[in-house]
Amino acid sequence: MYRYSLRGRGDLTEWRDAARAYLMAGIVPDVIEWRTMDDADGLFGFDDNNLPPPHEAHPPLSVPPSFIRLAGAVICHSDPTRFALLYRLLFRLMHGRHLLQMASDTDVVAAQRMAKAVGRDYHKMTAFVRFKELPLPAGTAGRRRFFSWFEPDHFILARVAPFFQRRFTDMDWLIATPKGSASWDGETLRTCDEPAEKPDLKDETEDLWRTYYASIFNPARLKVKMMTKEMPKKYWKNLPEATLIPDLIANAEASVIEMGKRAASEPLPFHHRIQEAAARAPVPSAPAAGTLSALKGEARHCTRCDIHCLATQTVFGDGPADARVMVVGEQPGDQEDLAGKPFVGPAGKLFNDTLAEAGIDRCSLYITNAVKHFKYVPRGKRRIHQKPNMGEIRQCRWWLMQELELVKPEVVVAMGATALFALTDMRQKLEDVRGEPMALADGRILFVTVHPAYLLRIPDEAQRMRELDRFRKDMNAVQRLVRARAPYRSGPPNAS
Numbered sequence: 001m002y003r004y005s006l007r008g009r010g011d012l013t014e015w016r017d018a019a020r021a022y023l024m025a026g027i028v029p030d031v032i033e034w035r036t037m038d039d040a041d042g043l044f045g046f047d048d049n050n051l052p053p054p055h056e057a058h059p060p061l062s063v064p065p066s067f068i069r070l071a072g073a074v075i076c077h078s079d080p081t082r083f084a085l086l087y088r089l090l091f092r093l094m095h096g097r098h099l100l101q102m103a104s105d106t107d108v109v110a111a112q113r114m115a116k117a118v119g120r121d122y123h124k125m126t127a128f129v130r131f132k133e134l135p136l137p138a139g140t141a142g143r144r145r146f147f148s149w150f151e152p153d154h155f156i157l158a159r160v161a162p163f164f165q166r167r168f169t170d171m172d173w174l175i176a177t178p179k180g181s182a183s184w185d186g187e188t189l190r191t192c193d194e195p196a197e198k199p200d201l202k203d204e205t206e207d208l209w210r211t212y213y214a215s216i217f218n219p220a221r222l223k224v225k226m227m228t229k230e231m232p233k234k235y236w237k238n239l240p241e242a243t244l245i246p247d248l249i250a251n252a253e254a255s256v257i258e259m260g261k262r263a264a265s266e267p268l269p270f271h272h273r274i275q276e277a278a279a280r281a282p283v284p285s286a287p288a289a290g291t292l293s294a295l296k297g298e299a300r301h302c303t304r305c306d307i308h309c310l311a312t313q314t315v316f317g318d319g320p321a322d323a324r325v326m327v328v329g330e331q332p333g334d335q336e337d338l339a340g341k342p343f344v345g346p347a348g349k350l351f352n353d354t355l356a357e358a359g360i361d362r363c364s365l366y367i368t369n370a371v372k373h374f375k376y377v378p379r380g381k382r383r384i385h386q387k388p389n390m391g392e393i394r395q396c397r398w399w400l401m402q403e404l405e406l407v408k409p410e411v412v413v414a415m416g417a418t419a420l421f422a423l424t425d426m427r428q429k430l431e432d433v434r435g436e437p438m439a440l441a442d443g444r445i446l447f448v449t450v451h452p453a454y455l456l457r458i459p460d461e462a463q464r465m466r467e468l469d470r471f472r473k474d475m476n477a478v479q480r481l482v483r484a485r486a487p488y489r490s491g492p493p494n495a496s
């Protein structure tokens with residue numbers, strides 16, 4: 001009898017090396033016992049692994065790519081029999097390369113079931129991880145840090161971690177699970193198999209999740225069976241929004257009748273929580289402490305126009321309180337509304353790339369929007385961006401002017417017509433004012449360019465390339481403007 005214990009949860013490379021040694025020595029599957037050092041069924045690893053002596057003369061093994069793909073998924077399953085199953089398949093493949101196409105073969109069926117379960121677990125994790133923000137120690141600055149607890153059924157963490165790296169690349173995060181952890185610090189993605197314990201953490205993002213969930217919940221499309229299939233109850237305990245579900249379901253019928261009676265332009269009914277909170281906070285007439293962070297705190301409760309009823313949260317400006325350049329966009333989009341930070345979605349990515357090409361460090365800019373809430377119309381599960389109207393832009397100008405007062409930038413970049421209107425009341429065609437620095441009343445320089453989202457929408461490839469090039473040149477011009485002006489401030493910088 002041969003025995004082999006894999007380290008940790010048993011990863012594919014380790015299993016493959018051992019399996020290759022057994023296969024080359026012609027060892028039949030029935031005489032190998034596979035385990036991990038700490039098996040799911042409570043067994044421990046063997047004291048010694050016994051591998052057959054190496055077979056140098058053996059020709060290299062060739063395995064179909066479909067097996068490698070299947071094995072990559074199956075190895076993540078938590079069933080302790082997965083290693084033996086994979087070895088059986090591998091052994092049999094050596095005698096019949098078409099084994100995986102035999103849809104009724106019991107080993108093939110078992111492996112495909114495991115791979116499917118792993119795939120499901122992967123997708124559930126991408127949908128149900130909820131990050132909580134960990135405040136930075138007082139007096140320190142740095143990237144925002146987030147933590148999430150999740151309980152996957154299988155060992156999918158290393159497989160799914162690159163998804164979170166791509167999706168949340170501009171923040172530091174740690175995802176802990178009973179089957180290991182993954183973390184990202186902006187440079188390195190790390191994973192480990194060590195089981196973690198659930199910490200007791202609560203934060204304001206839980207309320208944001210609830211507001212967001214309520215905003216996309218459409219009682220008219222409610223299918224409870226389908227919903228609990230898509231969002232199985234076992235995940236509910238770690239989902240802040242799950243506490244809303246029973247009430248939303250119970251009231252769905254009444255809500256549909258109510259929706260029918262209401263005019264389409266009225267705010268949606270499910271924002272009562274945020275509206276109640278906002279109503280409790282007095283509308284400020286001047287910033288309380290004269291700092292950006294105080295202003296940001298006040299803006300969280302802004303009800304100056306109706307857009308706040310739809311949005312998940314106020315997306316305030318972001319960047320150093322003494323930035324020399326302030327960039328103004330239109331309004332947060334879908335991703336900004338969830339992240340609470342401006343320009344983190346597709347337009348933000350294009351903007352970041354252009355800044356990098358122009359040699360501008362995004363962290364040196366103060367980036368904000370003319371309007372601080374996301375205006376949209378729900379369409380199915382999607383939220384479709386709506387342009388803010390002039391009344392809304394004027395209401396929100398109150399915050400923009402306070403930001404200008406506090407940051408005191410030397411150069412203000414208006415990206416798009418909404419920003420231009422918010423800053424100057426001008427309704428000129430962008431082309432007429434683009435690229436020509438203008439003096440604002442307070443002596444600051446205004447530089448007008450297009451909005452990056454406009455560039456994303458240009459259907460013709462060649463035209464898009466030309467416009468991207470112009471946008472890059474605009475950013476270079478901004479860079480030159482700043483360099484040409486000696487650092488100058490009209491008053492003391494404000495602490496953020």
Ligand code: URA
Pocket residue numbers: 329330331332333336341342343344345347348369453
């Ligand atoms: N578009 C904007 O104008 N602002 C954002 O923050 C994102 C997209």
